Amino acid sequence: MLRLRYRFPMATPDGTVPTISVIAKELGVSRSTVSRAFTRPDLLRPETVEKVLAKAQTLGYAPNKVARALSTGQNGVIALIVPDIANPFFPPLIRAAQVGADHQDFCVLLGDSAENPAQESRLITRFTPQVDGLVLAASRLEDAALAEYARRRPVVLINRDVPRMPRVLTDSHTGFMQAIAHLAELGHEHLAYVGGPPGAWSDHQRRRGIAAARADHGMTLTTLQADPATYDGGKATVEAILASGATAVLAYDDVVAHGVLAGLTEHGVRVPEDMSVIGCDDVFAATTYPPLTTISLRCAEAGKIAVSVLLDLVAGRSVGDVRHSLDSHLIVRATTGPAPRARRQGPPAQGS
Amino acid sequence: MLRLRYRFPMATPDGTVPTISVIAKELGVSRSTVSRAFTRPDLLRPETVEKVLAKAQTLGYAPNKVARALSTGQNGVIALIVPDIANPFFPPLIRAAQVGADHQDFCVLLGDSAENPAQESRLITRFTPQVDGLVLAASRLEDAALAEYARRRPVVLINRDVPRMPRVLTDSHTGFMQAIAHLAELGHEHLAYVGGPPGAWSDHQRRRGIAAARADHGMTLTTLQADPATYDGGKATVEAILASGATAVLAYDDVVAHGVLAGLTEHGVRVPEDMSVIGCDDVFAATTYPPLTTISLRCAEAGKIAVSVLLDLVAGRSVGDVRHSLDSHLIVRATTGPAPRARRQGPPAQGS
DNA sequence: GATTGACATGCAACCGGTTGCACACACAAG
DNA sequence: CTTGTGTGTGCAACCGGTTGCATGTCAATC
Numbered sequence: 001m002l003r004l005r006y007r008f009p010m011a012t013p014d015g016t017v018p019t020i021s022v023i024a025k026e027l028g029v030s031r032s033t034v035s036r037a038f039t040r041p042d043l044l045r046p047e048t049v050e051k052v053l054a055k056a057q058t059l060g061y062a063p064n065k066v067a068r069a070l071s072t073g074q075n076g077v078i079a080l081i082v083p084d085i086a087n088p089f090f091p092p093l094i095r096a097a098q099v100g101a102d103h104q105d106f107c108v109l110l111g112d113s114a115e116n117p118a119q120e121s122r123l124i125t126r127f128t129p130q131v132d133g134l135v136l137a138a139s140r141l142e143d144a145a146l147a148e149y150a151r152r153r154p155v156v157l158i159n160r161d162v163p164r165m166p167r168v169l170t171d172s173h174t175g176f177m178q179a180i181a182h183l184a185e186l187g188h189e190h191l192a193y194v195g196g197p198p199g200a201w202s203d204h205q206r207r208r209g210i211a212a213a214r215a216d217h218g219m220t221l222t223t224l225q226a227d228p229a230t231y232d233g234g235k236a237t238v239e240a241i242l243a244s245g246a247t248a249v250l251a252y253d254d255v256v257a258h259g260v261l262a263g264l265t266e267h268g269v270r271v272p273e274d275m276s277v278i279g280c281d282d283v284f285a286a287t288t289y290p291p292l293t294t295i296s297l298r299c300a301e302a303g304k305i306a307v308s309v310l311l312d313l314v315a316g317r318s319v320g321d322v323r324h325s326l327d328s329h330l331i332v333r334a335t336t337g338p339a340p341r342a343r344r345q346g347p348p349a350q351g352s
Numbered sequence: 353m354l355r356l357r358y359r360f361p362m363a364t365p366d367g368t369v370p371t372i373s374v375i376a377k378e379l380g381v382s383r384s385t386v387s388r389a390f391t392r393p394d395l396l397r398p399e400t401v402e403k404v405l406a407k408a409q410t411l412g413y414a415p416n417k418v419a420r421a422l423s424t425g426q427n428g429v430i431a432l433i434v435p436d437i438a439n440p441f442f443p444p445l446i447r448a449a450q451v452g453a454d455h456q457d458f459c460v461l462l463g464d465s466a467e468n469p470a471q472e473s474r475l476i477t478r479f480t481p482q483v484d485g486l487v488l489a490a491s492r493l494e495d496a497a498l499a500e501y502a503r504r505r506p507v508v509l510i511n512r513d514v515p516r517m518p519r520v521l522t523d524s525h526t527g528f529m530q531a532i533a534h535l536a537e538l539g540h541e542h543l544a545y546v547g548g549p550p551g552a553w554s555d556h557q558r559r560r561g562i563a564a565a566r567a568d569h570g571m572t573l574t575t576l577q578a579d580p581a582t583y584d585g586g587k588a589t590v591e592a593i594l595a596s597g598a599t600a601v602l603a604y605d606d607v608v609a610h611g612v613l614a615g616l617t618e619h620g621v622r623v624p625e626d627m628s629v630i631g632c633d634d635v636f637a638a639t640t641y642p643p644l645t646t647i648s649l650r651c652a653e654a655g656k657i658a659v660s661v662l663l664d665l666v667a668g669r670s671v672g673d674v675r676h677s678l679d680s681h682l683i684v685r686a687t688t689g690p691a692p693r694a695r696r697q698g699p700p701a702q703g704s
Numbered sequence: 705g706a707t708t709g710a711c712a713t714g715c716a717a718c719c720g721g722t723t724g725c726a727c728a729c730a731c732a733a734g
Numbered sequence: 735c736t737t738g739t740g741t742g743t744g745c746a747a748c749c750g751g752t753t754g755c756a757t758g759t760c761a762a763t764c
Contacts, residue, residue, distance in 0.1 A: 017481050017504050019750055030714045035752060045712060060500075064481035066427060067750035069418045071719045077461070077482075085447040088440070088636075095437040098464050107479065109429070110462040112450050127459065129417050130429075261641040284440070288583075288640040289613040371720055382744045387722060397742060419720035423749045481750085 018061040027055055038063055065107070069130075078310060079127040079134040080303075081111040081120060088283040089253065090137065093158070093303035097135060100307040106132075115197070117141050124149050132314045135306045136160070138200060154313035156306045156322075160201050166313065166322035168306045172202065172280055173209040175295030175328030179250060179278050180213040182330055187339035188248040188276065192222045192241045194260060196229035196252030203229075203252060206280070210250060222246055226256045234259025238267060247275060247339045254279035254294055261292075261335070272337030282331055291333035298326045370413040379407055390415055421482075430662060431479040431486040432655075433463040433472060440635040441605065442489065445510070445655035449487060452659035458484075467549070469493050476501050485662045487655075488512070492551060506665035508658045508674075512553050518665065518674035520658045524554065524632055525561040527647030527680030531602060531630050532562065534682055536569040539691040540600040540628065544574045544593045546612060548581035548604030555581075555604060558632070562602060574598055578608045586611025590619060599627060599691045606631035606646055613644075613687070624689030634683060643685035650678045 020034040027034070029048070036043050037052035044052075055061075069075040080097050082090045098108045109127055113120035117140045124134065133154035139146060143162050149155055150165055157167040183191065193210050196203040207223065214221045222244035226233035234256035241249055241260070251257035257279030261271060269275050271290070282296035305324050312318035372386040379386070381400070388395050389404035396404075407413075421427040432449050434442045450460045461479055465472035469492045479486065485506035491498060495514050501507055502517055509519040535543065545562050548555040559575065566573045574596035578585035586608035593601055593612070603609035609631030613623060621627050623642070634648035657676050664670035 021750075031751080032715080032753080033713060035750095036713090039752075043712075048712080060477055062477045062481060064750055066418055066421050066482050067719090068752075069719095070422050070721085070750080071752045073719080075418065085450065086443040088443075091438040091440075091443050094462070095464050098437070098462055099466075102463075102475075107461050107463075107482070109459050110446070110450055111454075111459075112447050114451075123454075129414075130459075258640045262643070265641060284636065284640070288610050288636070289617065289642075291614070373720075383721080384723075384745080385743060387720095388743090391722075395742075400742080416720055419749090420722075421749090422720080422751085423722045425749075 017064070018056075018059040019064065020061075023052060023055050023059065023061060026059075027051060074314075075130055075132050076105060077107045077109055077131045078307065078314075079109045079111060079124075079131045080137070081113055081123055081127075081134065081139075082137045083113050083115040083120075083140060085110070085112045088255065089281050089297075089299055092283065092300040093137065096300040096303035097307045100304045101311070104311050106307075106311065113140065115140060117145075121145065128153055133310045135303075135310055137303075137306075138202065140199060154310055156310040156313070158302050158306050161323075164321060166309050166318075168302045168309065168324040169205075169326065170202070170297045170299055170302050170328065171325045172206050172295055172297060172328050175280070175297070175330050176206060176209040176250065177213045178330035179293075179295060180210065180217060180219070182332065182336065183248045183276060183278075183339075184217040184219065186248075186276065186337065188219065189339065190220045190222075190244070190246045191248050191250060192224060192244050192246035193250045194234060194237050194241070194252055194256055195223060195225045196256065198225070206250075206252065226252060226259070229253070229256055231255055231259040231262070235263035235266075238263030241275075242267065242269070248336070249275065249277045251277065251279050254281045254283055254292060257292055257294070257335075258288070261290075271335050274340055276336040276339075278330075278336060290335060293333045293336040294331055295328050296331050297328050301326055369416075370408075370411040371416070372413075375404060375407050375411060375413060378411075379403060427482055427484055428457060429459045429461055429483045430659065430666075431461045431463060431476075431483045432489070433465055433475055433479075433486065433491075434489045435465050435467040435472075435492060437462070437464045440607065441633050441649075441651055444635065444652040445489065448652040448655035449659045452656045453663070456663050458659075458663065465492065467492060469497075473497065480505055484666045487658045487662055489655075489658075490552060490554065506662055508662040508665070510654050510658050513675075516673055518661050518670075520654045520661065520676040521678065522554075522649040522651055522654050522680065523677045524558050524647055524649060524680050527632070527649070527682050528558060528561045528602065529565045530682035531645075531647060532565040532569060532571070534684065534688065535600045535628060535630075535691075536571065538600075538628065538689065540571065541691065542572045542574075542596070542598045543600050543602060544576060544596050544598035545602045546586060546589050546593070546604055546608055547575060547577045548608065550577070558602075558604065578604060578611070581605070581608055583607055583611040583614070587615035587618075590615030590621075593627075594619065594621065600688070601627065601629045603629065603631050605633045606635055606644060609644055609646070609687075610640070613642075623687050626692055628688040628691075630682075630688060642687060645685045645688040646683055647680050648683050649680050653678055 020031045024031045024034045034052050037049045041049045065076045078101055101108050109131060111123040113123060120141055135156050135158060137158040139157060139160050146162055157165055159169055161167055161169060191214055195207060224237045224240050226237055229252055234251060238260060249260055251260055257277055260277055264271055264275055271277055279292045279294035282294045309318060309322055372383045375386045376383045386404050389401045393401045430453055453460050461483060463475040465475060472493055487508050489510040491509060491512045498514055509517055511521055513519055513521060543566055547559060576589045576592050578589055581604055586603060590612060601612055603612055609629055612629055616623055616627055623629055631644045631646035634646045661670060661674055
């Protein structure tokens with residue numbers, strides 16, 4: 001069997017990717033000069049740089065990262081691995097990461113671990129040799145495994161709090177504090193929390209925050225779990241919510257919150273008249289109807305910062321124990337209202 | 353300023369990662385022999401192969417992918433460029449693409465063009481040298497530009513119909529036919545279409561399909577445009593919709609549809625009692641409340657197929673003029689109902 | 705007018721593999 | 735003893751950049 005060398009038709013006009021050699025020849029300069037126009041323009045006469053760049057522009061030239069990687073050891077590529085691309089929390093984060101990387105001339109290799117630690121390990125192993133660093137979002141791996149991978153390449157974690165590893169956390173604490181204060185003000189006394197994936201850092205953090213805050217306000221709390229943490233999982237918890245006697249629901253995220261909304265409506269429970277619902281993430285709260293009261297989590301910012309930290313690390317710029325905690329805040333929209341008991345008992349009549 | 357050569361500490365005791373040269377020297381053979389032990393073992397004497405592999409094993413050697421990529425021109429990477437990662441149409445597509453690529457041992461470089469042709473060009477130029485092929489989703493570039501890029505690397509388009517270029521189309525035609533038939537059956541006679549980005553193939557296709565189908569049913573059609581094609585853009589069209597006298601709205605996509613829903617509710621218009629609304633994409637119709645009647649578009653499949661076609665192309669397996677058209681269908685949920693006039697006038701009473 | 709830098713560019717080696725071609729050697733047939 | 739046919743290896747060029755060092759130019763300085 002013949003193994004053909006796969007290569008596209010040569011020479012720029014007829015469909016090849018242009019190289020420094022092409023530009024050099026056309027301009028009658030050496031390859032080094034072309035190279036330097038991109039890497040060390042300060043060494044060249046300004047008009048030379050300009051000449052080269054102009055030519056590169058018209059030829060559609062861009063430096064070949066693979067070649068550059070071979071000689072410098074820097075690939076100009078970072079990996080970003082998320083548990084589920086389609087979970088609406090991640091797209092804004094991914095986009096911000098991509099844009100941030102692009103600004104520093106890096107590309108992003110994207111991986112979806114399907115919430116599966118084994119798959120996540122596979123991807124990391126596969127990506128590692130060809131990237132300068134990795135961002136792992138909501139990793140499902142154990143601390144030890146993470147530390148091991150971090151010895152091979154710089155790693156920045158998102159929403160995973162491992163001491164001594166650089167990490168960026170979307171901290172829902174403030175938001176949930178505000179949410180519970182908001183509910184307390186509306187007269188609610190009985191809460192339900194519909195939690196997410198038990199292993200996840202974010203769920204753990206939310207549970208703790210809510211438990212603390214509700215105690216401050218003397219409220220009762222029923223903790224449930226959406227399993228899985230999806231629309232349907234949220235919907236399935238509705239009977240338990242109603243049985244608990246809660247008048248307000250805090251959901252693990254916006255997706256679960258929408259599931260709860262749907263389930264409530266099917267049970268003839270009106271929102272917010274009979275039940276208040278608060279989501280978390282603020283990721284499609286503003287693009288669906290009814291507008292969901294939710295906790296805004298700055299997920300895009302997390303992506304941006306993670307990349308920026310990683311690139312600092314890659315460039316040897318960074319130091320110390322990095323732990324970025326991004327605070328959150330409540331956004332009140334249309335799914336929270338006075339507790340039914342408070343209304344029945346009399347006053348507010350807010351509005352009509 | 354000193355520019356340090358960045359290189360990670362590695363396997364061998366002296367801190368360097370072993371190369372074929374090291375193995376070759378230790379074994380007293382040539383570098384080619386070592387290389388061939390890994391790539392064409394059939395050309396070597398079995399005991400030679402074994403000797404090399406054993407040595408590689410003890411030295412912890414693994415072939416350097418970057419170097420291999422440079423000399424073979426095969427990187428094991430494909431690029432995927434989308435106009436907006438955060439547009440909910442794309443995440444399922446991206447995920448399917450990533451998974452499909454992974455199955456064939458390819459990685460995905462992701463790019464976000466921000467709906468901007470110039471940015472899209474930049475990304476393509478930057479990615480091209482380091483990928484084996486590209487998938488361009490909903491490209492905003494002109495046909496000529498696309499053709500030009502396709503001469504450098506295999507390119508597969510999604511939702512862009514350029515003759516003689518491989519393309520995968522999520523064809524909304526069938527779905528819109530069904531939608532209009534559905535509305536006709538419910539007694540609607542006046543439709544409004546809230547269109548999306550004027551340049552987009554998908555909008556163009558939808559406009560044509562709707563115009564044809566409504567004619568078949570003798571309905572009137574008012575065409576509006578959500579500008580931009582977002583939640584707010586959709587919401588802003590509501591007054592025009594109401595002024596048009598339409599009793600049913602077809603929206604460019606689910607996001608716009610939700611904007612319309614919100615706007616209608618703010619105007620005291622009930623859905624579906626006073627107005628029916630149909631979205632398109634089926635991307636979060638099932639994860640929000642109320643469940644949106646919509647057209648299901650198989651976007652994940654589009655991603656999967658595009659990658660599969662691209663990898664066939666890359667491997668030289670594929671042929672001919674590829675044009676995959678993925679049909680769509682209507683999914684009736686809770687936002688469509690009998691036309692108000694029909695209800696007032698009497699008969700149907702279909703159901704209750 | 706010769707000396708000295710500073711500056712801009714070229715030369716050539718190198719990064720770590722792959723591969724077309726040549727060569728050496730073995731063995732079989734003429 | 736040639737000639738022919740394989741077979742297993744080595745040589746060297748190449749992929750597309752980067753970079754240490756050398757060279758050439760020109761203006762400022764002595």
